[in-house]
Amino acid sequence: MVSGIILTSTVKYVIGVGMAVLALPSPWLGWLLTSIGGILGISVWVYWGDRIQFWYIERSRRKGGNPKKFSKKNRWLAKVRKEGGLPVLALLGPTVISLPISCFIATGLGLSKWKIWQAMSLSVMVWGAIFFGLLIFFDIDLSHYFRHIL
Numbered sequence: 001m002v003s004g005i006i007l008t009s010t011v012k013y014v015i016g017v018g019m020a021v022l023a024l025p026s027p028w029l030g031w032l033l034t035s036i037g038g039i040l041g042i043s044v045w046v047y048w049g050d051r052i053q054f055w056y057i058e059r060s061r062r063k064g065g066n067p068k069k070f071s072k073k074n075r076w077l078a079k080v081r082k083e084g085g086l087p088v089l090a091l092l093g094p095t096v097i098s099l100p101i102s103c104f105i106a107t108g109l110g111l112s113k114w115k116i117w118q119a120m121s122l123s124v125m126v127w128g129a130i131f132f133g134l135l136i137f138f139d140i141d142l143s144h145y146f147r148h149i150l
Helices: 002-011 013-023 027-062 072-083 085-092 099-108 113-137 143-149
Strands: none
Touching (some): 002 013, 002 027, 013 027, 013 113, 072 085, 085 113
16 A cells, blocks of 8 residues: 555655545545655656657658647747746645646756756645645644545
8 A cells, every 4th residue: 555655746746645535544645645655756757858858859850750849839838937937836736736747847948957847746745744734733644535545
């Protein structure tokens, strides 16, 4: 069960939190395991996000096409950067967007991997503190909500 929580947290953090709330007796252990899983996932996705984008550009060049400088994707990335950039992606990444997608978008913005890793990891730990802090400090039982979702 522990490895399932960690592996699920690497892809969809909120589902990993739900599994931890439902299966683990200690919220502190749940926070630790989901944070480890989220940070592990961020490490993998930030590294592979850069590699996948490089592979995609090289593949399109080999096929004879040049990546468009003013494509819809590039315009959308410029809009994301202008509207909030990395802070917004880090805020929404673990909960609303999945970690892989938010990491791919962040690497597409051309930011340093270290900054992306820091912001996303901090976001995962803060969201974990919010979810598990509700249980620890305010005795709000989230298992009722997660049972209906999962």
